[in-house]
Amino acid sequence: MNYIQAFCDNPKAFMESHIVMVGIAENEMSTLFDISVIDLTTEEGYKVMNKPGGRVFGLYKVNNVATSTSPRISAYWCPFTKNRLKDVTLGNEAKYVFTQPMNGCTFGIGTYAGNGVQRVAHVNCANAGNAVGDLGIDMARQQQQKLQRNLLISDLGRDVQLIEPTSYRIAFDSPNQSFEATTFGQHTLSQPWTFFTHRYCKIGAKTFIHGGVHPA
Structure with missing residues (x-):
């Protein structure tokens, strides 16, 4: 089984062994499309220090579904805009949801509405963090x-579940070496969603530390 097929078969299990960094453009406002991964260890020479056999992959949007032969899966996408809040309603058109890499943002999970329906949001107040x-x-x-x-x-109500910077940005060696997160969710169709943070830290030009996959 090749790496791309392994990701498509079970993204969570794949991220427990490898680093997957989201490489989808920040101005992507579509909320449902096909995704796949590319091996950045082979393409760029990236490496994982603390996972024997671990590789670094980039997650990307498959643009031309009609002609692409790459294994892929459908996923919801929660958009990102700097200094804004963006939300999306999840349902049964896909079993997974991803969002932009999180290195200071907060992800909100709304109350489950039943039949696989749940709203989520990604908010960024970078101006406050930079002030x-x-x-x-x-x-x-x-x-x-x-x-x-x-x-x-x-936006989502007082019962919102939050994935905040203090829960995933734990410093590795110094304040300048903090973990980032690939935040994602998965569900069985018509069933509630479960969310996770897949954490990683860049400690050199092409060297990374795997920080695990953690329930939200």
């Missing part, structure tokens, strides 16, 4: 997280 000034970087990041939390409560 260090007299606050210092820690306070600026706290302010960013607070603003993002409030926006998601307003």
Whole structure:
């Protein structure tokens, strides 16, 4: 079985052994399309320090479904826009959902509505996180997280489940080496969704640390 087919057969199990970084354009506003992966270890020389046999892959949108021969799966996509909130309603048209890489953003999971229907949102308040000034970087990041939390409560309700920076951005060696997350969800059709963060940290130009796959 090749690597691409292994990802398509079971994305979660694949990410437990390898790093998968989302490579879909930030201006992608479609909310359902086919995805696949490319082997960046072979193409770019990337490597994983702490997973024997682990590789680094990039997740991308399969643009031309009619002519592509690459194995692929359908997935929902929760869009991203800097300093904005974007949401999408999940249903039964796909078994997976992905969003942009998270390195300071917050992901919100709304109340399950039944029959596989659930709303999710990705919010970014980068301006608050970058407004260090007299606050210092820690306070600026706290302010960013607070603003993002409030926006998601307003959009998805007080029962929203949050994936916040403090839950996935744990520092590896220093504040400048923090984990990022490929956040994703999966479900059996017509059943509730389950969400995860697949964490990784870049520690060199082409060297990564695998941070595991964690339930939201």
